[in-house]
Amino acid sequence: MTPAERERTSTARIATVQIKTGQIDWAALTDRVLACCADIAACTEVPGQITRTFLCAPMRDVHARLGSWAAELNLETQVDAGGNWRAVRRSADAAAPTLIIASHLDSVPNAGAYDGVLGVVLGLALLEAQGAVPLPYHVELVGFSEEEGVRFSVPFIGSRALIGTADVLLDLADTQGQTVAQAITAYGLDPAELDAARFVGEVLGYFEIHIEQGPVLEAEGRAAAPVSAIAGQARLNLSLTGKANHAGTTPMGLRRDALTGASELVLAAEELARQTPGLVATIGSMHVLPGASNVIPGEVQFTLDVRHAEDAVRMEALSKLLKRAEQIATERSLTFASELRMEERATPMDPGLGALLAAALEAEGRPAAPLVSGAGHDAMLVGQFWPAVMLFVRSPGGLSHHPDETVLPGDVEVALKVGTRFLRLLADQGR
Ligand SMILES: [Zn+2]
CATH class of the missing domain: 3.40.630.10 (Zn peptidases)
Structure with missing residues (x-):
């Protein structure tokens, strides 16, 4: 039957x-x-x-x-x-x-x-x-x-x-x-x-x-x-590392700003989740280093939480986002690292x-x-x-x-x- x-x-x-x-x-x-x-x-x-x-x-x-x-x-x-x-x-x-x-x-x-x-x-x-x-x-x-x-x-x-x-x-x-x-x-x-x-x-x-x-x-x-x-879920710790430098003397074309790179990923996660029925993706915590108004962000540590009712959809979305992060890092001369902190089917x-x-x-x-x-x-x-x-x-x-x-x-x-x-x-x- x-x-x-x-x-x-x-x-x-x-x-x-x-x-x-x-x-x-x-x-x-x-x-x-x-x-x-x-x-x-x-x-x-x-x-x-x-x-x-x-x-x-x-x-x-x-x-x-x-x-x-x-x-x-x-x-x-x-x-x-x-x-x-x-x-x-x-x-x-x-x-x-x-x-x-x-x-x-x-x-x-x-x-x-x-x-x-x-x-x-x-x-x-x-x-x-x-x-x-x-x-x-x-x-x-x-x-x-x-x-x-x-x-x-x-x-x-x-x-x-x-x-x-x-x-x-x-x-x-x-x-x-x-x-x-x-x-x-x-x-x-x-x-x-x-x-x-x-x-x-x-x-x-x-x-x-x-x-x-x-x-x-x-x-x-x-x-x-x-x-x-x-829904199954995955939670990751992510980081993008560039180079902290003087906010006044470093021209835009010569920067390795970790936060502008992370921002691209935040929007990419939102876009992917909006386009994928049932998917939710959240960057809920972000730590910007060294964290001063006159210093270009040299490093950003942040989290990613991805959930879906089907594990295959969640895993595919996560793999797309990690690939996108690598791309962003390459384009902006940053280093990307990720660590899977928790995964539930x-x-x-x-x-x-x-x-x-x-x-x-x-x-x-x-x-x-x-x-x-x-x-x-x-x-x-x-x-x-x-x-x-x-x-x-x-x-x-x-x-x-x-x-x-x-x-x-x-x-x-x-x-x-x-x-x-x-x-x-x-x-x-x-x-
Ligand atoms: Zn309850």
Whole structure:
């Protein structure tokens, strides 16, 4: 069967599903989600801000807040040795596979109230919406301990623990000299138990709801969208070296100005990214030496960040830009050097789960065209192990990692309805 045929077949099956959601008070459940997010926003290391790093003391209050809702739903809860808050809703069939619903509970310094938290709280609301309706799969809700990489400069500690690759991080130290292992111990957990945090069992899928943190849904007037892939990225340190000299006495034709060369590359990167659908390229940092108003720049150290949903497109673009840099250097008698600092492959989301999520959106009368995530998410790690899908919720003003980050209540309600349909479509799929 070709992918197109497979899609038609699954869409036909989806169309036959009868979903009865009339008895749920969506507005009340939405209010409950927003109130819970507000309560969690009050759990902070820095009074007056929202700041929660890996296993900081206020994380206990977050776990308690989630735990009280989970208790109402009769979920089994625990905090694993990676600091992840976990709640399980068991299916009647013990041998059933598990749907993991997750996002993260930590934040950047002076953050907003919804990045990560919204996805975990919506997970509870989705289970509340299910009520006593049986599902042919277990659901495990995970509030990841760490995604932002603030405390140890390495992100995804929580999702790495879930997939069983966090042990290599135990000796990393924060700026106070405390290691990941010591932070786990200080919280009352046992780093020796980290292996038990790894999810063992059959995973039906991984579902993460997250705010978009960008301006696309708002520009398109859409409440929510499925994510088709998390973009791969490369980050490089670059330098162009010429010759510093007197700004008054050196004629223009006799200069080897590193900054004018770098400027050409900045514009070349912008032009290439504008001409290549889906490509983003950014020179976000530039250090000009010696950095005086009356001296021709002798050296420029700068960065390049290139991202695309397809690794081949990203790599081709990067190779073009590096060639262009060499050309500029030759034309201007400069020396060019580059160093690859970080490279992450793109993570495609699972097409089958994506089709179900799209069907859920369409059933709510919403357009379902997918977005590519330019930012990294836990789904990027988890998606390398298990079929994963994300639902993005509109970010008003495209704003995130900022105290003014917000969501529209109507969009949260859409996410709830779409998520509820998604869970039921997934249940029906197995029959
Ligand atoms: Zn996030």
